[in-house]
Amino acid sequence: MAHIGYQASHEQFAPSALIKYATMAEQAGFRAINSSDHFHPWSESQGQSGFSFAWLGAAMQATHIPYGMVCSPGQRYHPAIIAQAAATLAEMFPDRFWIALGSGEAINETITGQKWPAKPERNARLLECAQIIRRLFAGETVTHHGLVTVENAKLYTRPQKPPLILCAAVTKETAAWAATWADGIITVHKPHKQLKEVVDAFRNNGGEGKPMYLKVQLSYAHHYDDALQGAHEQWRANIFQGSVLGDMPTTAHFDAAAEFVKPEDLKDMVRISADADEHINWLQQDVSLGFEKIILHNVNRDQETFIRDFGKLVLPQLMHDTDEEDQQF
Numbered sequence: 656m657a658h659i660g661y662q663a664s665h666e667q668f669a670p671s672a673l674i675k676y677a678t679m680a681e682q683a684g685f686r687a688i689n690s691s692d693h694f695h696p697w698s699e700s701q702g703q704s705g706f707s708f709a710w711l712g713a714a715m716q717a718t719h720i721p722y723g724m725v726c727s728p729g730q731r732y733h734p735a736i737i738a739q740a741a742a743t744l745a746e747m748f749p750d751r752f753w754i755a756l757g758s759g760e761a762i763n764e765t766i767t768g769q770k771w772p773a774k775p776e777r778n779a780r781l782l783e784c785a786q787i788i789r790r791l792f793a794g795e796t797v798t799h800h801g802l803v804t805v806e807n808a809k810l811y812t813r814p815q816k817p818p819l820i821l822c823a824a825v826t827k828e829t830a831a832w833a834a835t836w837a838d839g840i841i842t843v844h845k846p847h848k849q850l851k852e853v854v855d856a857f858r859n860n861g862g863e864g865k866p867m868y869l870k871v872q873l874s875y876a877h878h879y880d881d882a883l884q885g886a887h888e889q890w891r892a893n894i895f896q897g898s899v900l901g902d903m904p905t906t907a908h909f910d911a912a913a914e915f916v917k918p919e920d921l922k923d924m925v926r927i928s929a930d931a932d933e934h935i936n937w938l939q940q941d942v943s944l945g946f947e948k949i950i951l952h953n954v955n956r957d958q959e960t961f962i963r964d965f966g967k968l969v970l971p972q973l974m975h976d977t978d979e980e981d982q983q984f
Contacts, residue, residue: 657942659970660687661962662870662952663714666696667889670705674714676958681718683966684974688714689841689870689950690724694731694763698892698910708740711752715744721751723868725823725841727759728784728803729777730767735808737784738791745814755841755868756785757823761904774901776802778829782836785820792817821868825897827856834862841868841950844926847940854944868948869941873926873934874955875964885955886925887918893954894924925954931968938973 661680663673677688692707707724715722722744728734737754744752758777765771772780780802790797791810799805822833824840830853833840840862842853854867872893874886892913893900903909921927926937941949953961 657946657973658686658948659684659938659973660689660720660948660950661685662950663688663690663710664701664952664954665691665703665705665707665710666693666701667703667954667956668958669703670710670713673705673710674717676962677714678717679959679962680966681720683962684970685720685951685962685966687721687723687948687950688718689868689948690714690722692724692726692763694766695906697762697906698889698913699906700888708744711744712747715748715751721753722748723753723755723821723841725755725757727757727764727781728788729780730759730764730769733805734784734787734803735791735797735805738788738808739810739812741788741818742792742810742813745816745818746812749814750816753819753821755821755823756781756788756837758901760901762906762909765904771902771904774898778832781822785822785836789817789820819866821866824853824857827852830854830857830862831860833857834860834865837865839866839868841870844869844871844941846923847944850941851944866947867945868950869946870950870952871926871938871941872924872952872954873928874921875931875934875953875961876929876955876957877960879927879929881957882927882929882955883918883921885957886921886927887916889956890925890954891916891921894921931964934965935969935972938969942973 690707693704696704728737741754758781761771783801796809797805819838821839821841822837824830824833824842834857874882876882892909
């Protein structure tokens, strides 16, 4: 059975508002929350960028469902600090926290003034960091000299059970690589055939039986034009290929790149519809691929309508379908 979760988008909303939305989402029937982790928003129109680790402690205290986040160790965050933060959350909230690690985007990581590495080096750094974090979770005293440096680090506060370490994998190539070291993956939605290729690459290279999570970008409103315009206003800077998203250094660069993006250009990257049944059909296809958690990110500003309507119209139908499938076995 897939658990449907809510995306807490720190780029778009103040932390205080996201506490409110997370609470509403739990009450509406969402079964998990995933937090973004940005230093800068993608565009000026989004206009926020709260500190995710601080927010997670407050949000998890206010609710009862599991939480996760995607972050990037190695430049903005030292891996020992990520390990300490994740271990602290997992100790306070047992079995309610996972962490997904990615290679990062320049818009967030280059604030340190360090050189922004090419993607192969960022992946190598990511793997080093994941191994360091895992060793710290295990209680080891870690010294490491490589793409990152650690000297005599040890976590004195650790949970009884360490959180899952997922890899954020957008392409099938990254998914195949992640299968060799990560506890699972989180990926983003794309056309069904392409998404299946990501799933197959993960499973066929060592990921069989490991958890797979999916983040779905959508825009829902009572009228299609509102959903389309809301997506265009908030998310037009985010539709570019991963190599572009990863390497542009400032919000101004993203806004300049998005200047000529038309509303209809978003349709391949954002599921735009005012029809709850259409969203259900899309999500049923996702469920069929075996995702354990599907995180829904309504990219327009109207979160309350989305949470309320999906809680009434979409989530019950998906839970009913998965219950029926379970009864067949």
